[in-house]
Amino acid sequence: IAGITQAPTSxxxxxxxxxTLRCTQDMRHNxxxxxxxxxxxxxxxxxxxxxxxxxxxxxxxxxxSVSRANTDDFPLTLASAVPSQTSVYFCASSRSPGQPQYGxxxxxxxxxxxx
Amino acid sequence: xxxxxxxxxMESNEEEPVHLPCNHSTISGTDYIHWYRQLPSQGPEYVIHxxxxxxxxxxxxxxxxxxxxxxxxxxxxxxxRDAAVYYCILRPIQGAQKLVFGQGTRLTINP
Numbered sequence: 001i002a003g004i005t006q007a008p009t010s011x012x013x014x015x016x017x018x019x020t021l022r023c024t025q026d027m028r029h030n031x032x033x034x035x036x037x038x039x040x041x042x043x044x045x046x047x048x049x050x051x052x053x054x055x056x057x058x059x060x061x062x063x064x065s066v067s068r069a070n071t072d073d074f075p076l077t078l079a080s081a082v083p084s085q086t087s088v089y090f091c092a093s094s095r096s097p098g099q100p101q102y103g104x105x106x107x108x109x110x111x112x113x114x115x
Numbered sequence: 116x117x118x119x120x121x122x123x124x125m126e127s128n129e130e131e132p133v134h135l136p137c138n139h140s141t142i143s144g145t146d147y148i149h150w151y152r153q154l155p156s157q158g159p160e161y162v163i164h165x166x167x168x169x170x171x172x173x174x175x176x177x178x179x180x181x182x183x184x185x186x187x188x189x190x191x192x193x194x195x196r197d198a199a200v201y202y203c204i205l206r207p208i209q210g211a212q213k214l215v216f217g218q219g220t221r222l223t224i225n226p
Contacts, residue, residue, distance in 0.1 A: 033214070043159070043216040090158045092214075100147040100206035101166075104214055106158030 002027050004107035006091050012113045013081050021076040021110050023091030031097040032074040033058075033104070034066065036087040043090065049074055050097040081114045088112070119203045124221045127193050135188040135220055137203030142183050147206045150177065150188050152199040153219070159202065162188065198224045 007022045025032065034046040035058075045058030049068040063085060065077045074093075078085055089110045095102040120138040127133045139148065150162040163170055163177045165186070170177040176189040190197055202219040 035216075042218055045214070092158075098208065100149075100208055101164065103149065103161030103164060104151075104159070106160065109158050 004091055004093060004105055006089075006107035006110050008110060009108070010111040010113075012115060013078075015082055015114055016080050019078045019081055019112070021078075021089055021091075021112070023074045023076065023107060024072050025074075025091075025093045025105070026072065027093060027095075027105065028071060029093035029095050029105070030071070031094045032068065033092040033094075034064070034074070034076045035090045035092065036060065036085075037090060037109075038087050046076065046089075048097075081112075083114045086112060086114045119205060119217055121201070121203055121217065121220045123218065124223065126223045126225065128225045129195060130192055133190040133193045133197070133222065133224075135190075135201050135203075135222065136185065137187070138185045139203070139205055140184045142205055143207065145208045147208075148177065148179060148183075148186050149204045149206050149214075150175070151202045151204065151216075152197075153202070154196075154199045159216075162201070164206070193222075193224050195224050195226060198222055 004025045013019050030051045033048045035043045037043045044060050046064050047066040049055045052068050052071045055066050091107040092104045094104045147164050147166050149164040151159040152162050153159045163175050165177045165179050178187045200219040200221050202216050
């Protein structure tokens with residue numbers, strides 16, 4: 001089934017540790033996104049990539065980095081995790097960023113707890 | 116970014132139609148109206164979108180006011196599986212990478 005695969009599904013991480021959340025899509029979508037979802041704050045955009053080789057900052061980029069070496073993969077790295085990064089992380093993709101007539105496809109999320 | 120206003124929560128009965136309203140009085144002429152829903156413990160799921168005309172798909176219908184300042188997502192026959200948070204989002208042509216989520220409407224379906 002075509003879609004987005006996120007890994008791991010959940011993780012408990014010690015503060016100060018480095019962590020990479022993986023995201024892979026098989027739809028050949030150009031654009032990919034990372035959101036975090038927190039109670040009371042809704043979904044907020046962390047970073048995005050309009051096409052392979054390019055990335056951009058979203059609403060809450062601090063403490064996170066991304067790379068887009070190819071079309072399919074868009075990993076999110078926490079260089080030194082802090083408890084405020086405890087959240088549910090969703091990866092998403094869309095056919096093209098400049099074509100709003102296409103919807104986003106979301107992954108099932110990674111639940112991250114930083115202790 | 117143009118904002119949307121939705122009721123915090125709504126309740127309906129199984130097998131009855133549900134009309135979920137959304138106000139977007141500052142919508143611009145090039146903004147698409149998108150609806151997503153998020154089932155418990157899942158990622159958001161695309162439902163439907165439109166620009167000016169009403170739209171139908173297998174999941175729902177979207178009715179857009181003539182002045183485009185409001186829209187209504189219609190679930191024709193709600194099931195328990197439709198219980199979710201529904202988000203109405205404006206997606207502009209420029210800056211389209213910023214799909215901005217509001218708080219949405221939490222829909223409860225009673226058996």
